Amino acid sequence: MRSSESDLTTRARIRDAAVLRFGRDGFDATTVRGVAAEAGVSPGLVIHHFGSKDGLRAACDEFVVAEFLGRKDDLGGDTAAALARWLADVDTYRPLIDYVARMLTAGNDAADALFDALVAGTAKMVDEQVEAGVIREPLDREVTALYLTMYGVVPLVMQRQLARGLGLEQLSEPGLRRSTVPILDLYTHGLYADDRFLVAAQDALGRTPGPRSDKGKNDPNQDPDPPTAP
Amino acid sequence: MRSSESDLTTRARIRDAAVLRFGRDGFDATTVRGVAAEAGVSPGLVIHHFGSKDGLRAACDEFVVAEFLGRKDDLGGDTAAALARWLADVDTYRPLIDYVARMLTAGNDAADALFDALVAGTAKMVDEQVEAGVIREPLDREVTALYLTMYGVVPLVMQRQLARGLGLEQLSEPGLRRSTVPILDLYTHGLYADDRFLVAAQDALGRTPGPRSDKGKNDPNQDPDPPTAP
DNA sequence: CAGTAGCTTAAACGACTGTTCAATCGTTGT
């Protein structure tokens, strides 16, 4: 995904064309013939190099993940930094971003491995920064790291809706810039003015699923995040 | 999506079968023949009732969205409550949940309309609860509502990864229960121990994109959420 | 009872799909 045109192996050109198409249109909607046309070769050559369409997908998975994790195989490294690096330059990395976004909602083994690496990276970061006093001690580090990871990648997965919500044609760096401060504000001061919801949930869930939840329950104000269920 | 078997119009049975298949396997991977088999009818009948596979999708979109927004067409209503209601009883609503999750990453007009309704509902809730003093005044209500909406639906969109991260086969009510308190903790106390990141970002972005960002920039600790870009 | 309108089916059509295959081209090694 660097040189714009030739001076690349034909195999690499096909792979790049596939990353582009898979990311832009999705795996099912992309045809071998389409990839071949994008790469300027015949359909048969695509199969010759990758065995099958699924083999092509596997090669793309491997390439994009390696590109994303920066080729250093020490998982749990700087995944968040890599994500930020990509998003800071969304126009050049768009094909890779789109591909990763598709992967994260795909549901195959490669996608699972990628997500696990992201969660591991976030968990490592949480541990380090809690140690350093930058982050509060979360009530549940594991679950917190899991949700922080999901919150971190959801702008990729839902980039269409995010761009529309920001009033943009497509995701762009200035658009994302507008998000930075409000999100840091949320992560710094939280959303709620006090801890009444938290206390209510702790009261209701702390004991074995009991009856009396006379406070957290049917107050008209529901929060927009995952459920509570008395 | 209520009665388990018959006493339903054939058209409704086909529609329910389609919601199930579209949600479980995705639109492209679902065949008209598969929907017909699921509903116990012939493929031709599916087309007879809905005109085309895309017509079937449109009917499913309309049905699921109506079911989700509770049939009250006053958009911006209790969408968060509806979401919580579904997730509190994830096993019975799984087909609808899966379908909505697919919609939100689909990229058609119906999906856009659904997401807009969700954002509108969240924005309304933010306004009300800020008024009531339950929620702090966010720095940017619009962007905050947008991200709160995405954070609210990401457990649906990434339910596979969420379930895996929680150590479950598939999303279940007890699993989600474990998430409640840590998330409320995040929304109550925030993540960071102090406001150094927020202040740094405000310093860097407050003025016109200037040079001097001697603090917020290259500190080794990146946060897992969308980018910052000096 | 006759007739008509809609529900339903089985079979087929045409367009696409991933993949195969034989043949050609270009390069390299000897």
Added chain:
DNA sequence: ACAACGATTGAACAGTCGTTTAAGCTACTG
């Protein structure tokens, strides 16, 4: 120069897809 081998192509194959069509079935209306 020749042989050998991988790269590459165009055409073809078999399968699946969405959709069409003609015919049968059911149920209600006159």
